[in-house]
Amino acid sequence: xxxxxxxxxxxxxxxxxxxxxxxxxxxxxxxxxxxxxxxxxxxxxxxxxxxxxxxxxxxxxxxxxxxxxxxxxxxxxxxxxxxxxxxxxxxxxxxxxxxxxxxxxxxxxxxxxxxxxxxxxxxxxxxxxxxxxxxxxxxxxxxxxxxxxxxxxxxxxxxxxxxxxxxxxxxxxxxxxxxxxxxxxxxxxxxxxxxxxxxxxxxxxxxxxxxxxxxxxxxxxxxxxxxxxxxxxxxxxxxxxxxxxxxxxxxxxxxxxxxxxxxxxxxxxxxxxxxxxxxxxxxxxxxxxxxxxxxxxxxxxxxxxxxxxxxxxxxxxxxxxxxxxxxxxxxxxxxxxxxxxxxxxxxxxxxxxxxxxxxxxxxxxxxxxxxxxxxxxxxxxxxxxxxxxxxxxxxxxxxxxxxxxxxxxxxxxxxxxxxxxxxxxxxxxxxxxxxxxxxxxxxxxxxxxxxxxxxxxxxxxxxxxxxxxxxxxxxxxxxxxxxxxxxxxxxxxxxxxxxxxxxxxxxxxxxxxxxxxxxxxxxxxxxxxxxxxxxxxxxxxxxxxxxxxxxxxxxxxxxxxxxxxxxxxxxxxxxxxxxxxxxxxxxxx
Amino acid sequence: xxxxxxxxxxxxxxxxxxxxxxxxxxxxxxxxxxxxxxxxxxxxxxxxxxxxxxxxxxxxxxxxxxxxxx
Numbered sequence: 001x002x003x004x005x006x007x008x009x010x011x012x013x014x015x016x017x018x019x020x021x022x023x024x025x026x027x028x029x030x031x032x033x034x035x036x037x038x039x040x041x042x043x044x045x046x047x048x049x050x051x052x053x054x055x056x057x058x059x060x061x062x063x064x065x066x067x068x069x070x071x072x073x074x075x076x077x078x079x080x081x082x083x084x085x086x087x088x089x090x091x092x093x094x095x096x097x098x099x100x101x102x103x104x105x106x107x108x109x110x111x112x113x114x115x116x117x118x119x120x121x122x123x124x125x126x127x128x129x130x131x132x133x134x135x136x137x138x139x140x141x142x143x144x145x146x147x148x149x150x151x152x153x154x155x156x157x158x159x160x161x162x163x164x165x166x167x168x169x170x171x172x173x174x175x176x177x178x179x180x181x182x183x184x185x186x187x188x189x190x191x192x193x194x195x196x197x198x199x200x201x202x203x204x205x206x207x208x209x210x211x212x213x214x215x216x217x218x219x220x221x222x223x224x225x226x227x228x229x230x231x232x233x234x235x236x237x238x239x240x241x242x243x244x245x246x247x248x249x250x251x252x253x254x255x256x257x258x259x260x261x262x263x264x265x266x267x268x269x270x271x272x273x274x275x276x277x278x279x280x281x282x283x284x285x286x287x288x289x290x291x292x293x294x295x296x297x298x299x300x301x302x303x304x305x306x307x308x309x310x311x312x313x314x315x316x317x318x319x320x321x322x323x324x325x326x327x328x329x330x331x332x333x334x335x336x337x338x339x340x341x342x343x344x345x346x347x348x349x350x351x352x353x354x355x356x357x358x359x360x361x362x363x364x365x366x367x368x369x370x371x372x373x374x375x376x377x378x379x380x381x382x383x384x385x386x387x388x389x390x391x392x393x394x395x396x397x398x399x400x401x402x403x404x405x406x407x408x409x410x411x412x413x414x415x416x417x418x419x420x421x422x423x424x425x426x427x428x429x430x431x432x433x434x435x436x437x438x439x440x441x442x443x444x445x446x447x448x449x450x451x452x453x454x455x456x457x458x459x460x461x462x463x464x465x466x467x468x469x470x471x472x473x474x475x476x477x478x479x480x481x482x483x484x485x486x487x488x489x490x491x492x493x494x495x496x497x498x499x500x501x502x503x504x505x506x507x508x509x510x511x512x513x514x515x516x517x518x519x520x521x522x523x524x525x526x527x528x529x530x531x532x533x534x535x536x537x538x539x540x541x542x543x544x545x546x547x548x549x550x551x552x553x554x555x556x557x558x559x560x561x562x563x564x565x566x567x568x569x570x571x572x573x574x575x576x577x578x579x580x581x582x583x584x585x586x587x588x589x
Numbered sequence: 590x591x592x593x594x595x596x597x598x599x600x601x602x603x604x605x606x607x608x609x610x611x612x613x614x615x616x617x618x619x620x621x622x623x624x625x626x627x628x629x630x631x632x633x634x635x636x637x638x639x640x641x642x643x644x645x646x647x648x649x650x651x652x653x654x655x656x657x658x659x
Contacts (some may be wrong), residue, residue: 047591057591070614077632078625099639100646107606111599114592117606 001357002059004049005349006109007066007128007341008041009102011199014338015045016346016370016421017053018353021362025052026370026421028342030547034554037200038547041101041108042345048372057113064352066344067125069105071152073098075179079242087243094245121356123348125151126312129339130171132347133311134161135354136364137334143303144171145296148312148340149184149199156183156231158299161309163361169354180242181233183288183314186224189239189248190284194277195261198248199313206319207455209285210504211269212278219256220280220287230298232291267454289320296328306331310484311347315339316423318486318508325475325485332475335484337368338422346370346421367516368426368482371419371550376570378552383574386560391573395519398571403526406434406536410565410579411448413541415555416519417570420548424483425540426510427460427517429548429555431564433499435459435537441499444537447563450544458483459500460510460538462524469493469535470509480511493533500537510538600647604640611636 005016008029016026027049029042050057057063076098080091101108106120123131129146140163147156159173187205188198196204223238236242238253254260261267261277268274296308308330310321315335325333336343353359376392383390393401405412412432420426431448433440435457445453459469466472471488472480479485486508489501500507514521528534541555542548543562549555552569559567565579594602614632618625645655 043591050591070610071617073614074617074628074632077628077635081628081631095635095638096642099635100642101603103636103639104603104607104610104643106610107603110606111594111602112591114594117609 001061001353001359002053002055003349003352004046004060004063005066005345005347005352006042006046006063007345007348009039010341011037011039012340012342013039013042013045014342014345014421015042015049016349017049017055018346018349019053021353021359023346023349023364023370025049026338026346027372027419028421028547031371031419031550034547036545036547041112043112046113057115060115060119062119062121062352062357063109063113063115064121064123064348065105065109066123066128066341066348068122068152069103071124073103075150075153079179083243090243090245121352123351124154125344126154126157126173126176127171127351128344128347129311130157130159130161130173130309130347131351131354132336132343133309133315133334133339134171135163135169135350136336136346136366137307137309138363138366139307139309139332139334140164141305142307142309142334143299143305143330144173144309144311145292145299146173146311147183147292147314149188150179150182153178155179155181155185156295156312158295160303160305163354165361168358169361171351171355175231177231180236180239183232183291184312185239185241185248186234187284187288187314187317189241189253190280192248193253193257193260194281195263195265197263202313202316204452204455205281206285206317207452207502208267208278209281209319210456210502210506211454212275212280212282214282214286215279216257216283217286220283222256223253224287224291226291226294230294267452269454285319288314288317289323292320293323293327296324296330300329307334308332309334311336311339311343313340315484318484321479322476322485322487325479326473330475333479333484335479335482336422337420337424337426337482340423343422366481368420368422369418369428370421373418374415374570375552376572379556379567379569379572379574382553382556388574388577393571393573395522395571398568398573399519399522399526401573402523402566402568403530405566406432406527407530409434409440411444411563413555413559413564413567414520415541415549415552415567415569416517419550422482425538425548426482427512427520427538429541429550430460430520430538431541432523433537434531435497435500435535436533438498440537443563444539448543449539454503456502456508457500457537457539458508458510459497459535460512460520460524461535462521462528463511463513465528465534466509466511469497469533470507472511477511480509481513481516483508483510485509496533497535500535597647600643604643604647607636607640607643
């Protein structure tokens with residue numbers, strides 16, 4: 001069967017194509033449209049997926065949308081009426097926003113793709129998250145926890161999944177917490193309060209939390225209460241996201257925590273105000289972790305299963321994931337490379353294949369590289385137009401030269417194979433540097449990424465060497481496969497890994513198995529032979545405010561506009577003229 | 590390869606699908622029981638409003654008249 005999954009309209013639109021039970025293509029719309037977090041109906045992504053498989057829309061057996069728009073409309077309408085008259089402005093805005101296009105997804109898919117109405121299916125939002133987490137994980141039975149801002153009504157679900165070799169695949173979501181009580185909205189409200197963009201700045205809150213002390217957890221527990229049934233509830237007096245389109249938190253929230261940070265104000269951690277914001281971030285983070293740990297402990301008691309699959313945007317919180325692994329009792333934790341709404345496109349397609357159509361289960365290849373492949377010829381053309389000398393090298397020579405670049409403190413743009421599906425660069429569209437000193441971190445922040453200095457950079461390490469540098473608990477290497485956990489850097493290596501060690505001595509490490517990205521794995525081992533430390537700083541290949549690069553032309557453009565010294569695309573390599581002509585730099589490795 | 594339709598054609602298809610989607614919404618509200626059934630007239634009214642908005646987008650000549658209603 002050929003099934004297309006689609007997610008769209010809120011954030012991170014994406015399309016994924018499943019053929020005979022296996023994904024063949026999946027890509028976020030932003031990577032093609034070049035608009036960060038593009039939520040528009042993903043025509044570019046759909047077209048690419050179909051082209052990749054050589055299909056026309058009429059060849060599809062089903063098109064599955066990742067949520068039920070009419071159930072969502074029901075929730076928006078009901079919530080607005082419950083909060084009336086406070087919500088009158090939000091009501092008008094929500095109706096205009098929803099009734100223009102978002103509510104009519106069946107018609108939209110028919111109009112855009114020309115597929116018959118009876119081929120268009122819908123899954124529930126959290127079913128899609130659960131399927132994306134469970135059906136892509138290398139486990140036969142697992143407990144499932146999905147948690148995000150909101151889907152239709154559910155904001156958190158718990159359940160279990162089974163995919164026996166000789167029977168039907170099942171995903172059963174037993175219980176749910178409903179809007180407006182939402183861990184995602186809770187964290188996003190603190191994100192907005194701290195002056196960051198919702199759905200974009202949550203990483204920054206997590207990074208900032210490491211600089212603070214959780215001195216305000218009592219206040220945070222007032223806004224996020226525990227309920228006798230083991231779940232949680234927001235005290236809505238502190239929030240306005242359910243009644244307002246412009247503000248997430250109420251006056252009472254400000255009375256409790258103090259004045260919010262304005263978006264343009266820098267966070268100076270030397271000042272009392274800067275430390276207050278860091279303390280609030282640390283307190284919100286701690287309370288979020290406590291709730292998740294309690295939910296997962298209970299789930300472990302109920303299911304008795306060794307594995308847990310996490311889905312939904314909150315599963316991107318690596319610090320919380322690590323605590324869940326350490327304290328919930330689950331032995332292994334699986335977080336897909338795209339646990340958020342983009343991954344739901346794949347989840348919806350897999351859910352339809354296994355559960356709606358009852359097709360036999362198949363193991364999904366355990367990697368995130370479902371996007372467009374690199375076309376190296378583009379780099380030759382672009383470099384030729386600009387008169388930059390291009391080298392096309394065999395594999396050993398490319399690795400040797402790249403090791404020399406890294407050892408001399410150069411910043412390498414690294415493009416290889418197919419694009420990652422999900423928000424993280426996992427070795428195919430990465431910026432790589434030596435991880436040894438803080439000057440490199442500052443240079444990346446200043447010349448390339450243009451981002452806040454408190455945000456950490458992540459390391460990548462081959463699995464064979466991971467334990468030597470990082471304190472990985474049992475199951476830690478699995479969690480770090482897609483950079484979904486944060487682990488302590490061993491004390492004796494923190495100085496040598498200063499650029500990737502966060503202020504609290506941790507790192508959001510990617511543990512790389514050779515099968516997943518052989519060329520990067522070889523580079524890490526070669527760099528280890530050269531420097532004694534087979535670890536590199538790995539950050540996403542993009543500039544601030546732009547999506548991760550997809551094609552060579554975007555990598556080349558980023559290379560030209562930033563402080564990247566060397567661009568490697570497949571076996572092709574170019575160096576900035578100034579770098580090529582400069583005297584050799586002092587070695588940093 | 591996707592055969593791209595013109596905007597008017599696409600909007601007409603969306604418009605044609607609205608009755609089915611509205612029915613789906615009404616069925617959902619009805620199944621919830623008496624506590625939510627009172628919402629049905631409002632939901633249908635809003636869906637009709639949505640249909641008029643889609644019509645205004647499809648037929649630009651009608652747009653000023655439609656927006657004048659609001």
